Amino acid sequence: MSASPSSSAQAAREVLAARLGELRRDAELTGQELALRCGWSPAKSSRIERARTAASDSDIRAWCAACGAEDQAADLVAANRQADQMYVHWKKLHRHGMRRAQEEVVPLYESTRRFRVYCSNVVPGILQTEAYATALLSTIATFQGTPDDSPEAAASRVERSHVVREGGHRFALLLEEAVLRYRIGDAGTMAGQLGYLLAVMALPNVSLGIIPFTAERRVWPLEAFYLFDDHRTSVELLTAAVNVSAPSEIAVYAEAFSQLAEMAVYGSAARALITAAINSLG
Incomplete structure (x- = not known):
């Protein structure tokens, strides 16, 4: 009985991050190239792809656009919001x-x-x-x-x-x-x-x-x-x-x-x- 109560939310974020990584690789982009297209630092791309930083809806849309995968954005934004609902800060609620x-x-x-x-x-x-x-x-x-x-x-x-x-x-x-x-x-x-x-x-x-x-x-x-x-x-x-x-x-x-x-x-x-x-x- 030692499971972390937030592990479901983290697991969902890791699945999303892995999908974003697949889109980048399918587009044959390096992390630096993707960051340049999105207008942010390479470090941010790395943190998102490693699930160290939660991506915002706008981050996901920019990522998909940079990879020529705009048709994937809606589903990934929905998955991102579902992950957010798993761990809801009281002050936000x-x-x-x-x-x-x-x-x-x-x-x-x-x-x-x-x-x-x-x-x-x-x-x-x-x-x-x-x-x-x-x-x-x-x-x-x-x-x-x-x-x-x-x-x-x-x-x-x-x-x-x-x-x-x-x-x-x-x-x-x-x-x-x-x-x-x-x-x-x-x-x-x-x-x-x-x-x-x-x-x-x-x-x-x-x-x-x-x-x-x-x-x-x-x-x-x-x-x-x-x-x-x-x-x-x-x-x-x-x-x-x-x-x-x-x-x-x-x-x-x-x-x-x-x-x-x-x-x-x-x-x-x-x-x-x-x-x-x-x-x-x-």
Whole structure:
């Protein structure tokens, strides 16, 4: 379980870079000749072709034009954008605020039948109350230096959570016990959030497990990740969201989830941990 969460994005960039290299060689151009035609330095051509520097859409169009392969540009630009979507920086995603980012994932949530979610730091968005989400998103906006539309973004986040109660979706959610203790917002906000966890546990399509502090670790605490059926894994890093689509990497996260699930407690034992966290709020 040592695969880098950004390796899918890098692999996609390497495939694109290899294709650009093929176009250059087919055109019988040296790197220096291509750079001259494109109007940039030979070093830039080398970095792009070795996947050391991500090519922009305009770089790809210039490269294709220099190689007499303008008909290839559209497909390569599309592949480049797909690679960019695999590794999305939060500051870029939130540059106009966070509400839009909440709305953009609604189709993915509505089409997913089986959710497997692991969180080691905060309550997963799909189970957040509006007050908790507002407090969390405001903190994120301040840290990132992006526009703070946390009330609107929180309302959108709660709205997309309708899938928990509608549409025949199944949820397996794992939280580290620390999530119950980290103070996001004031005591009232935390009490409301923890109380909501107790309520949602009663839903027949929801399995909520808590990994106790005292659990013997067979898997160390990981970054938060979301498995959407067996088609996609979204991993939340400090600076970026990583969208993994390679089957081999999705399998690694599925195995990690399975092992983490074995360490969790459920039912009355999980409720006892949540209730203890509520009581600790004073």
